[in-house]
Amino acid sequence: MTAQTTLIKNAKIVNEGAIFNGDVLIEGAFITKIDTSISAKSSDVKIIDAEGKYLLPGAIDDQVHFREPGLTQKANIETESKAAIAGGITSFIEMPNTKPQTTTIEKLEEKFAIAAKSSYANYSFMFGGTNDNLDEILKLDKSAVAGLKLFLGSSTGNMLVDDPEVLEKIFKSTNLVISVHCEDEGTIKRNLEAHIEKFGDDIPIKYHPIIRSEEACYLSSSKAIELAKKTGARLHVFHLSTGKETSLFSNKIPLKDKKITAEVCIHHLWFTDEDYDKKGTFIKWNPAVKTAKDRDQLWEALLDDRIDVIATDHAPHTLTEKKNVYTKAPSGGPLVQHALPALLEMHHRGKISIEKIVEKMCHNPAILFQVEKRGYIKEGYFADLVLVDLNNPWTVNKDNVLYKCGWSPFEGSTFKSRITHTILNGNLVYHNAKFSEVKHAKRLTFNR
Incomplete structure (x- = not known):
């Protein structure tokens, strides 16, 4: 043929x-x-x-949660990769906090087998680190897996890596890109307890960025960076949400030579804490959407190349789940179909050039993860x-949303x-x- x-x-x-x-x-x-x-x-x-x-080159999204296996009432690889294709994302890297978690090579290969049959977009997966799976990490074929994901803050199951000795061993033992979720668990726990004492479970959503605070983010990010500098690890900090954290990153050398890099997600570039009144738990993410000042500083760091990549952290939940009271409503939302159109909207507003969008969504993820022969024309x-x-306007509504969960924070x-x-x-x-x-x-x- x-x-x-x-x-x-x-x-x-x-x-x-x-x-x-x-x-x-x-x-x-x-x-x-x-x-x-x-x-x-x-x-x-x-x-x-x-x-x-x-x-444009097809976008490479370095952080998605497609919920398969085990959480397929929310989403699956087939439905979400199809939505990604409609949104101009042609390759994705999916996260390990599924059920079961992707913390053994056997479970990793099972996910590859699912994607080979069902994915509409090119695919790879992160391998998840835990407090007790260093042996599995050391067996990974570095040419066959996107990288290593560590939760140094909020996570599910046993994926919170909170043993300092283990963490240092992992940082010393791999030359894979280590991608981290940085929020200090102790700070968040104290803030949450204080708000539950005041409001019970139905905490007003506007307090989410106060519970999951700037302090919690900065404390965790700065510790991870300190450890990376000490060990020489290749560190990538996911979804920056505060202006303060941007001071931790540099634009002094080209991306290909950086040992410490950062990502920002579309929701932290679009929404602010002023949107909680209207959007409620539908814009509840971890880390939280914060102030307009934080958003402005994230844009500044993105445009001056302290932040290297734009991603989605696509993380769908069902409508029923999201409509729960604060303590029971999960964090996360679906974004792969709408991230590129939203960024192009920011281009229309004079915020970012098309060339810069392509750099941050296509070229840079390919450089950062050493993706072979993709991300460029x-x-x-x-x-x-x-x-x-x-110049072909359209409005996001329930009828044109492709996510399995059936909703989008961009509706309207x-x-x-x-x-x-x-x-x-x-x-x-x-x-x-x-x-x-x-x-x-x-x-x-x-x-x-």
Whole structure:
């Protein structure tokens, strides 16, 4: 069977800090030519006329929770990866706090097997560290797994790594990227107890960022960074939520040479504590959405390259769960379908350039995790591509939300930009709200 050849014509190609008009030739799974004008060599070539739309590399989301196995009433790999494709995210790295947790190589391989059958997007997984699985960590094939995830704050089951000796051993023993959730558990526990004493279980949601405070975040992040500097570990701090934490990170050297890096999530760039009155527990995340000042400082650090990556921390829960009182409503929300449109909305508002969005959502995750041949529009790279119409408004509502949980924190928001085409490994998998019936996802590989 001859490999499909596709020619994208008349695109505004966004890559490595530049936007230029051109065509892209795709043969099989790969980009084979990029030029100002390419002619189709035969009638068999599938031509996509971009009509001046922006052509972006597919985004790589370095932090999602797709809830499979064990929590599939909320979501699963198939439903959420499909929503990701509609949102221009062509590759994801999924977290280990499923049921059972991904803390043994056997459980890791079981997840890869699920994704191989059901995922719409390219996939990899984080391996979870615990207080007692160092032997399993040492057996990992570093070219086959995205990295190691440690919860140094809120978690489920036994995934809170709170033994300092174990933590130091893990930091010393692996050269994998160690991604961490940083919130100090002791600080949060004290704050929560004080608020329960005052309000009972029905604590007003506006106190969430006071319970899960700036102090809790900074204390944990600064300790993790201190340990990374002491041990030489390769540390990546997930979902910064405070302005204070941004002072812990540097823009003095290129990302490829950094040993300590940071990520910010779309919800911390969009919402503030002023939104709790309207959105309630639907914007309850860990770490918490904080003040407008925090949001401004996160933007500043993102744009000056102290923060390296934008991700989603996509973490769906059912509507029933989210409608519970404060102490019983879980933290997290679904975001993969709407993160890129929301960022493009910020571009329309003059907050961020399209080139910078591509750097933070496509290029930098590929550099940081050493993802092989993805994250760029380059000859010889996999053809993971997204066409975006910057002037095709739509409003998020229940009817167009694709998450299994059936809701979005962006409901009611109107976005000016729309993803019209998603190409995965050379195949058109999404076009004008219709999906390919055939799945073309591949397991991510890493240059290590």
